[in-house]
Every structure is written in structure tokens, then in C-alpha cells.
Amino acid sequence: MAFLNLTWMNGVKWMDGRKGKEISWDNVSLRSGVGLPGWWRGGGRVRPWRSDRGCRKLASVVDPDALLHQVEMELGGSDDPQHVMSVALQTLGTDVAISFSGAEDIVLLEYARRTKRNFRVFSLDTGRLHPETYRLFAEAEKFFQIRIEYCFPDASQVEALVNTKGLFSFYEEGHKECCGVRKVNPLRKKLSSLRGWITGQRTDQSPSTRTNVNIVEMDTSFAGRDGVPLIKFNPLAKTSSEHVWNVIRSCNLPRNDLHLQGFKSIGCEPCTSAVIPSQHEREGRWSWEEATLKECGLHAGNIQTNEQSLSQ
Structure with a gap:
């Protein structure tokens, strides 16, 4: 035959x-x-x-287009975060991992736990996180009985950046270079060993860069295993901040104490500030910069999609 x-x-x-x-x-x-x-x-x-x-x-x-099609067929148009998580773990198993850093991500861990499947979690330790964030990591590991896979920046790159431009160059030159060294490069290295990743992005997080976030999409900004694009799952895309906090409270999940001090979106300590109720949550990031493009580079596709939408 x-x-x-x-x-x-x-x-x-x-x-x-x-x-x-x-x-x-x-x-x-x-x-x-x-x-x-x-x-x-x-x-x-x-x-x-x-x-x-x-x-x-x-x-x-693995062909990413065929894999994405398979995932979409399994989802059947559903935007239920629990179902999305189940499909992600069932389809990719240990070839997919949850990106963990904040409130949304703790909810992702809860949805993953409910599937009763093994799941992987990774976090980017930039070396400049708040003490409260490190405590959240430890509490999450204990609560879910997991070990987070920590990703660190290349020491020589950090040393070169700091010795050349100082510790706070981002206040004058913007955050792109520092985020590239401390966050994007470690993420790129991590994702090169995976076929997919799971994030806590929501469409209501940013009116300028995240309104077009899909439940599942092809991530062409990074290369996964075998050098092919990854499948990116955003189980919370169609939910809201209210939904996230309802789950956290009802399940008594660990939380970052900074949320009690007015912080909504939490990143590195020098680049994150509290916001007032009338401000959008991403406005607490890089408050000295232009307000409409609040992305560090981990989700670069959001900016590209937004620019395409504006040009149409």
C-alpha cells in the first residue's frame, strides 16, 4: 500500500x-x-x-497549523476557562506550561488543579521583583503542591546592561531594553522547549493592546520546540477582573499582598506603582511612559495586532 x-x-x-x-x-x-x-x-x-x-x-x-486546528475543534467554540484549560493539558500534556506571576495566574493554577492532570508552571524571576511577589511564589507552591520552574536572566547580559547604563536606565531610555534582558530572553529560552504556553491575559486588561486577545492563538513571536510557532492558550481572555477575584475569594487562593495597597498589575518593583480606582490596571506599569502601549515584550503579538486593527 x-x-x-x-x-x-x-x-x-x-x-x-x-x-x-x-x-x-x-x-x-x-x-x-x-x-x-x-x-x-x-x-x-x-x-x-x-x-x-x-x-x-x-x-x-508537529505542524502548528494542524495542532491549532485540532485544539479549536476540541474547544468547539467554548470560552469557558475550565474547558480551555482541560483541552490545553489534554492535548499537549507536559509540552505546555502555565506562565505564573500574578492574580490571574493563581486562578489558572486552580483550573489546572481541577483537571486532576499533571501540569507545569514556570515563572520569570527578573531579580527585581517585590518581596511580596516572592512570598506569593512560595505560597502557591505550598498550596498547589507544585514546584515552579524559575527562569533567570543571563548574568552576563544583566552585568553588561547595568555596568553600561546603570540600574535605572529604563527611567530615561524606556523599559524595552531592560525587559528584553530580564524577561523576554529568558522567556524565549523557556518556550523553545515547549509546544505551547498558557497565560492569564484578558481582553479587559488593556484597552489598547489586549482587546483582541483570543482564547487560543498561534504565537509567532517566539519559536517553540523544533523551531515552530507555539500554541498560546488564554483561558481567561473573555472573563473579567471581577471573575478572577470571585474565584480567588471563593477558593481562598493565595494572593499578592500588594493588591491590598492599590496595585492591580504587578511587575518589577521599580516599574510598578499603585493606581487609583479610576485608572486602568495597566496604567500602574511604567507610569512615566506613554500610556497606550503598556507591554513588556512577553506578548509582543498584542501590539502588532493592535497596530493592524488601527490601520484598517
């Missing part, structure tokens, strides 16, 4: 994963391995293995 036209199965493309080329199956013998790349053969026999769904395959390179 020829499998030349059999391209997809369960969202996986049958390819020569090392060379990135499709394999012609017309002259392949599954018993002897004739016609297959040598690295697929062993002892005169092809060594197939079985996927999680029992599908026998020889080798796989």
Missing part, C-alpha cells in the same frame, strides 16, 4: 523530522525499512512506536 498522500494523522505530519522533507511511501517496505532514512532503521527492521491515541507512526514533526 502506498502512503504518499497520507499527510496528516491526529494533527501530526509524517516527515523526515531531521531533514524536514516529506517522505515518499511508494517504495517503502515497513518490514525491511527499504526506502526509509537510515536513522529510522535498526537491525533490518523499522522501529515504529505508538502515540498516545494508539496510532502507529514512524516519526513526527
Whole structure:
């Protein structure tokens, strides 16, 4: 039987994963391995293995478009955060991880716990977080019985930045360079080992950069495993701050004590300030900068999407 036209199965493309080329199956013998790349053969026999769904395959390179389509089919148009979390963990397992830093993310951990599946959590430790944030990390680990995978900036890059421009260059030159060294680069390294990530983004967090956040989307700003784009899950996208805090209170989840002092969106200590009730929550970030583009670079796609919307 020829499998030349059999391209997809369960969202996986049958390819020569090392060379990135499709394999012609017309002259392949599954018993002897004739016609297959040598690295697929062993002892005169092809060594197939079985996927999680029992599908026998020889080798796989995940195609992000097919994977996104599979996820969207599983979601069925639902924007229920619990269902989104369940689909994310069921589909990608340990190839997806939750990005954890604040109030929204503690709710994500609760939704993940309810699935009764193993889940991974990572956090970016920039070296300049509030003491209250570090205490939240410790409380979250104890409450959910997990170990957070901490991601640190490259010491040589931090040293070069500080020795050249000082500790507070972002007050004069903007936050982009510092965030790049302390947050974006460590995130890029972490995501390169994953196929997807889960964030606490909501459309109501920022009227200028997050109004178009989708429940699930392709993240082309970073490269995941095998150098392909990641699937980005935003289970809370269509919820609200009120929803988040209702879950926190009803489940008595750990929280950052800074919220009691007027802080809504919490980042690094030098770059975060409390806001008054009439201010939007992202206005507490980089308060000395222009107010409409409050992103550090972790969600760069938001700015690109916003600019495209404004140009239409």
C-alpha cells in the first residue's frame, strides 16, 4: 500500500523530522525499512512506536497549523476557562506550561488543579521583583503542591546592561531594553522547549493592546520546540477582573499582598506603582511612559495586532 498522500494523522505530519522533507511511501517496505532514512532503521527492521491515541507512526514533526486546528475543534467554540484549560493539558500534556506571576495566574493554577492532570508552571524571576511577589511564589507552591520552574536572566547580559547604563536606565531610555534582558530572553529560552504556553491575559486588561486577545492563538513571536510557532492558550481572555477575584475569594487562593495597597498589575518593583480606582490596571506599569502601549515584550503579538486593527 502506498502512503504518499497520507499527510496528516491526529494533527501530526509524517516527515523526515531531521531533514524536514516529506517522505515518499511508494517504495517503502515497513518490514525491511527499504526506502526509509537510515536513522529510522535498526537491525533490518523499522522501529515504529505508538502515540498516545494508539496510532502507529514512524516519526513526527508537529505542524502548528494542524495542532491549532485540532485544539479549536476540541474547544468547539467554548470560552469557558475550565474547558480551555482541560483541552490545553489534554492535548499537549507536559509540552505546555502555565506562565505564573500574578492574580490571574493563581486562578489558572486552580483550573489546572481541577483537571486532576499533571501540569507545569514556570515563572520569570527578573531579580527585581517585590518581596511580596516572592512570598506569593512560595505560597502557591505550598498550596498547589507544585514546584515552579524559575527562569533567570543571563548574568552576563544583566552585568553588561547595568555596568553600561546603570540600574535605572529604563527611567530615561524606556523599559524595552531592560525587559528584553530580564524577561523576554529568558522567556524565549523557556518556550523553545515547549509546544505551547498558557497565560492569564484578558481582553479587559488593556484597552489598547489586549482587546483582541483570543482564547487560543498561534504565537509567532517566539519559536517553540523544533523551531515552530507555539500554541498560546488564554483561558481567561473573555472573563473579567471581577471573575478572577470571585474565584480567588471563593477558593481562598493565595494572593499578592500588594493588591491590598492599590496595585492591580504587578511587575518589577521599580516599574510598578499603585493606581487609583479610576485608572486602568495597566496604567500602574511604567507610569512615566506613554500610556497606550503598556507591554513588556512577553506578548509582543498584542501590539502588532493592535497596530493592524488601527490601520484598517
